[in-house]
Amino acid sequence: MLLLLVVLPVGGARAQSATADSLRQVVALHPRDTFGIKALVKLAAEVARNDPPRAKAYAIQGLRLAEALQTPVGRSGCYSLLTTHYSNAGMPDSALFYLDHLRLLAESMPTDRDSQINYYFTAGLFYKNRGEYDKALPYMLKALDQLEADKHRLARAGQLLNIGNTYNNLGNMRLAADYHLKALKEFEAQNNTRGQSFCLQSLGSDFLKLQQYKSSLYYFKQSLKLKQALNDERGLITTRIGMGNAYRQLREFEKAQQHLQQALQEARALNQTQDELKALYDLGLLQLDLQQRDKAKAIFLDGLPLARQRGDSLLSNKFSAQLAALQQDSIRELQLEKALTSSVTMARQAGDLESEADAYLKLAEWHAGKNQHEQAFGLLSRHYQLKDSMAGLQVLLQFKQLEEEYAQEKQAKEIMLLKKDQELTQAIIARQAARQKIISLVLAGLILLGFVLFKHYQTLTRTKRAMAIERVRNSIARDLHDDIGSALSSIHINSRLALQDPSRTQAHLQRIGESAAGMLESMSDIVWSINPENDTLEKMLVRMKEFAADILEPKNISYSFQLCEELGRIKLAVETRKNLYLIFKESINNAAKYSEGSSVVITIKLLNNCLHLCVRDNGKGFDFAAVRPGNGLLNMAERAHALRGQFQRQSAPGQGTEIVAALPLT
Amino acid sequence: MATKLLVYEDNELLRESLSGLISLNSRLQLLGAFSDVLSVKEEVLRYRPDLVIMDIEMPQMSGIEAVRKIRSFQAALPVLMLTVFDDNVHVFEAIRAGASGYLLKKHIASRLFDALDELMAGGAPMSPSIARMVISSMHKQGHGADYGLTSREKEILTELSRGNSYKLIAAQLGISLDTVRTHIKNIYEKLHVHSQTEAVSKAIQEKLV
Incomplete structure (x- = not known):
């Protein structure tokens, strides 16, 4: 059972x-x-x-x-x-x-x-x-492991809750909340309000530890309501302790006191030592918050033996730690008193009556602060006695003072002479300082003006940049939709066809393969082109060379790149980069597929702030008047025009083909 | 005799099609295909494959970790990494962990068998991005930390990073294509060995050993 x-x-x-x-x-x-x-x-x-x-x-x-x-x-x-x-x-x-x-x-x-x-x-x-x-956790997980999902549904929910509570105690709030929510769900599914009341309680305590006191209170209040309806006396104690804590953190001390006190009384009535200890500890903390150190100490002293007797190592450590901290404070005060007393002794030994009198005064004040009025009064009397006796000494002191004043006067005269010299130099310095002040005022004005202009410029460029990003985003979305969307629908259609038309399955599958390969290619082009690391022409050239090698080398077509020096440092806008690369790809693909030539020369140069790309093969050539231009050629022209650039093709039978694209850089 | 393979790939569709593709080739024999690398050591010891195909990015434990694990008890077993992009740092990390080569996922359908043959023959691929990462990691580590590469190997890396193909480099340096491949294979090994000694010296510095 x-x-x-x-x-x-x-x-x-x-x-x-x-x-x-x-x-x-x-x-x-x-x-x-x-x-x-x-x-x-x-x-x-x-x-x-x-x-x-x-x-x-x-x-x-x-x-x-x-x-x-x-x-x-x-x-x-x-x-x-x-x-x-x-x-x-x-x-x-x-x-x-x-x-x-x-x-x-x-x-x-x-x-x-x-x-x-x-x-x-x-x-x-x-x-x-x-x-x-941490000792409890393995046992709890083993128990959960043994519980069967269908047979022990309720018990499982309960164990989930217990494990969550343990994680809470271990400070792992992520796992705690995770298990608590799982448990709450289970209990809700089984319509078990008692379980729900516990889970809500635990979530309250999770939030308490996360220092989200208002949310914590929210869960505690929910839990309190359920527990009141269920007449769960023990449960109410824990919830009250939690609420007391949350109110304490929100510095609503009266409410905190009220809940904790009630929890303490109920815990004692039900003989729940654990809860009693918790309530005591929190009440102690509350007294500390209220600066009632003696009351706090009394409470902690109450709790410590109880915790030890109970064998709760964690709680008894906490109680002793609080007491030790209080103890340390009182030690500090003792040290202060000692220091004050020893300053009296030292002044007396040194024969310094005035310091001695002062020391008595300070010591008297300290005792008055501790409400030890008798001592304070005694010390104060000593202070006044000394003051009075010092009056007799006053005359002697006056003589000494006169002597010193005389010596000082002599020194002062010498100093006067030096001072006159100094004043002269100071006047010069002052004039310079005035001039510097004016200069720095003007400078500050200029800086302010500059700053205002800069801010204005910044907002302008920011708006521009935002618009540019928007444009790029749109174009990427369009590309994705165009390329990938059409490839996917082609795959979709062809798979339908392949299923319905068994005689041409091979051809349809071939088409599907091509579409998928094309899609992979465009995906990687798109990803590459939006990566800001690739926005120099240098990176682009590397990718172009790679592509040319991939396409032309298997066909044994030799190729060479002719590049002018200053290309490396040019930065390209995303749009330009993408279109230039796609024009290049199309032309290389064309040369590989249709030209039947043996070599391709790629030239890239900078002319009048325009980037010129020229791809020339030595293949059989075409008569453009006779051949209807395919999608590829039209696409290339369109891409160049989209950048407000130009596109030309030249070819004649037997004379190879050449395409030239000129793309403006700004 | 057929080459015996193990496959690690978390994407179920890709894992199945990859298995299908391999089973088409009579020179290959698939011993097992797994969705994670958590018990890679036990599996490699049990199945004793000639080659492992491994996805780089997997949940729980990455392919990079898995290669490192394999290398801890199998120095020579070839491991081919699968990746979507070759310009991220994972591929470089995988090579340093001891991977023998890599293949872009978009090329699986067209180049898997070539890549496996190349790997079994001792070759290794190196794209411009990876070459650039090797070079920049040498610069980052400062003088003296050049993974012990010879000047010829560095020369080849530089050419690769400019986008030149193996063929072009062979022609340019007046050496054979196979020699270029051998150099690249050696670069792979030096990267791996260096990263191991790096780990050891780090451990010594941090008083772990």
């Missing part, structure tokens, strides 16, 4: 008590058989959340019965219940005792899936409650 219900009782409180009643009847009817054990385990699970001592009593009763009947039935459930009970009640040694029994039982029945699940699940929960989250 599965006991995941310990953490996830199904249904509301009213339904619960009805179930509990009928279970009690079953127990009464079967005092000495396995039905009775099973009913006791179920009963314990039912009341575990709202009445822990009774749940413990049922579990022990069940265990005794199982021992008396010498049956393994129900033992796993009882051990699990007792482990969790003692763990929640802050008695880790007893919990470990039962967990060990649970492990032995699971090991003795390796084929019994339920007892394996019970063990992994309970162990995971136990370590999680102790704050040893």
Whole structure:
């Protein structure tokens, strides 16, 4: 029998008590058989959340019965219940005792899936409650692994939630939220409001850790509503703690105090040490926020022994850390007092009455600040005594002062002479400074003007650039649609034809292959041409050479590039680059396919700010008057014209073919 | 005897058509086609292929990582990388990790068998972009870090980076096409070895070894 219900009782409180009643009847009817054990385990699970001592009593009763009947039935459930009970009640040694029994039982029945699940699940929960989250996680994942998707749907949802909570504790918010959302979905699918209330609670805590306090509050409030409707007293405690925290972070201290205090009282009433500790800790932090250090200290001192007794290493460390920090502050104050006292002693030893008096005054002020008025008064009296006694000394001091003043006067006269000299130079410097001031004012004005003009220019170019980008984007979209769109529809059509017209399948497939190859080629051309790294003519020439080698070398057509020097540094606009390259490709393809020649010469040069591309072959030539120009030639001309350039072709039978494209650079 | 192959490609359509294409060729025998490289070591050890075809970009673990893994226990097994573009840094990284060659996906239908033959014969392709990446990575690493390339090898790289074909380079330097191929093969090996020693010396510097 599965006991995941310990953490996830199904249904509301009213339904619960009805179930509990009928279970009690079953127990009464079967005092000495396995039905009775099973009913006791179920009963314990039912009341575990709202009445822990009774749940413990049922579990022990069940265990005794199982021992008396010498049956393994129900033992796993009882051990699990007792482990969790003692763990929640802050008695880790007893919990470990039962967990060990649970492990032995699971090991003795390796084929019994339920007892394996019970063990992994309970162990995971136990370590999680102790704050040893990384130790808990493997057990929890193993339990999830053992749960079957259809048979244990609810339990799976619950375990998803538990794992999410553990990830939350481990600080891995991504996985935490991931598991929580999965769990929430599962619970929603099963219409399980209790599960939903837990998931909402957990999401609230995820957001809390992500410092999204308003969203966190939102989830907590949702959870609170569901839990109130379900009368889930324990659950309400945790939600209140969460809300208290969120309000504390939002610096709404009154609301924070209210929620935390309520949580603390309820936790004590239900004997929930873990929640009590959490509420205490957060209340302590709240007092620190409110600058109430003594109150905070008292609260942390309250919590520390409780946490230690419970064996929660993480929480007890946190309490001690806070206390240590408070301690350190008081040590710092002690040191301050010591320093002040020693300054009194030192002044006295040095015989400096005035400093001694001052030191007394400071020490008195410090004690007054600590509300130690008696000490302060004593010290203040010492201060005034010293001041009075010093009056007698005053006369002697005056003599000394006169002496010193005389010496100083003598020095002053000498200094006067020097000063006159200095004044003269200073006057000159002042005049220079005035001139510099005017110059820098003018400069600043110029810079300001420049800046304004620059800003204006910047917006202008930015608009221009945005428009250019828009244009390029449109053209890319058009190209993609033209090339790829038509290739895809041709493939589509040809595949239809191939299916319907078996006699010409080969031809259709051939066409499909060609379309696909063409599409691959245009894709890579488009991608290449929009990559800004390729916008120099130099990169373009490399790609042209590569293409020429690819097409012409297999046909044994020799080729050469004739380039003028200054080409390398030219930058090309995306449009120019693309069209130049496509014209070049078309012409090379034509030479390879139709010319039947043995060599091609490619010339590229710069003339009147126009880029000239000339491709000439030594093939058989055409009579353009007789041959209808194909798509390729028309395309080339169109591309040149789109850039406001020119395109010419020359050919005659037996004299080869030459195309020339002239493209303006700006 | 047929050349035995393993294929790694995450795209299911491409993996299937690639398998179909290979099964057409009687000189090739496909031992297995996988969608990820997570257990590449176990698979290579179990099937003992003569050659591996591997996509560069795969989820979970990239082809580059997989080549590195293979090289850790198989120094000589030829690995052909598949890639969409040859002008990104992945191809260069794959070569440094120990890949023996690469093939653009757009050329699979037309050039796969040639590429496999070339690879088995010990040849390796090098596009202008890759050549440029090798050169610029030498500049970036500063003096002395030239992967131990000879001046002839550097000369060939420079010519390649300008877009000149193997044939043109052979003619220009007055050497045979096969010699050009051998040089490029050697460049591949030096890149790989250098990147290994680089990793080791880095590990020593960082006190990992």
